[in-house]
Amino acid sequence: QKEVEQDPGPLSVPEGAIVSLNCTYSNSAFQYFMWYRQYSRKGPELLMYTYSSGNKEDGRFTAQVDKSSKYISLFIRDSQPSDSATYLCAMSAAGGYSTLTFGKGTMLLVSP
Amino acid sequence: DGGITQSPKYLFRKEGQNVTLSCEQNLNHDAMYWYRQDPGQGLRLIYYSQIVNDFQKGDIAEGYSVSREKKESFPLTVTSAQKNPTAFYLCASSIGRDSLSEQFFGPGTRLTVL
Numbered sequence: 001q002k003e004v005e006q007d008p009g010p011l012s013v014p015e016g017a018i019v020s021l022n023c024t025y026s027n028s029a030f031q032y033f034m035w036y037r038q039y040s041r042k043g044p045e046l047l048m049y050t051y052s053s054g055n056k057e058d059g060r061f062t063a064q065v066d067k068s069s070k071y072i073s074l075f076i077r078d079s080q081p082s083d084s085a086t087y088l089c090a091m092s093a094a095g096g097y098s099t100l101t102f103g104k105g106t107m108l109l110v111s112p
Numbered sequence: 113d114g115g116i117t118q119s120p121k122y123l124f125r126k127e128g129q130n131v132t133l134s135c136e137q138n139l140n141h142d143a144m145y146w147y148r149q150d151p152g153q154g155l156r157l158i159y160y161s162q163i164v165n166d167f168q169k170g171d172i173a174e175g176y177s178v179s180r181e182k183k184e185s186f187p188l189t190v191t192s193a194q195k196n197p198t199a200f201y202l203c204a205s206s207i208g209r210d211s212l213s214e215q216f217f218g219p220g221t222r223l224t225v226l
Contacts, residue, residue, distance in 0.1 A: 043219050
């Protein structure tokens with residue numbers, strides 16, 4: 001079993017839809033959870049950063065972490081064509097230095 | 113403007129040649145990283161450096177080498193020992209050495225072996 005599982009998609013939705021992107025993980029030591037957005041042929045940019053369980057909201061984006069289920073989600077409200085990109089989840093353990101483990105990414109396509 | 117630059121954007125290499133990818137940051141970050149991204153594979157860590165003159169192997173270091181002589185620079189050499197070097201290479205940096213630090217990414221270098 002891979003440490004981080006993420007459906008590669010593509011996920012196609014119409015403009016204005018609510019999008020749900022998800023990752024599951026197996027390492028119970030993971031404490032920090034991130035979502036990156038990557039446009040085609042560009043470097044990833046950080047969207048959301050959460051610690052441990054709970055929700056975090058930033059504009060149209062909400063990140064949710066359920067450590068008991070080892071499951072994280074990113075919700076995008078009122079999706080726009082400009083949201084079309086690949087979304088990568090990433091996570092790391094706590095306690096000193098720890099490298100990031102990335103999911104494979106989910107490609108999202110928002111049609112006008 | 114502060115940020116991370118990578119050069120070149122596209123690089124073509126003949127089999128058996130070594131090539132060096134450049135990564136420079138002016139964010140005054142301590143830590144720097146190299147990742148490789150293949151289609152449908154996500155990002156895999158090649159090497160990382162937490163401080164000048166020190167670096168550690170990541171998950172897929174074989175066939176690669178790095179140096180960290182200056183805080184701003186972390187070049188990656190893809191050697192002829194790397195069996196399948198065609199990929200998208202991403203450099204990143206973070207302000208600190210711990211997992212609390214956000215990683216900022218450069219625009220990437222696409223390497224193609226002919």
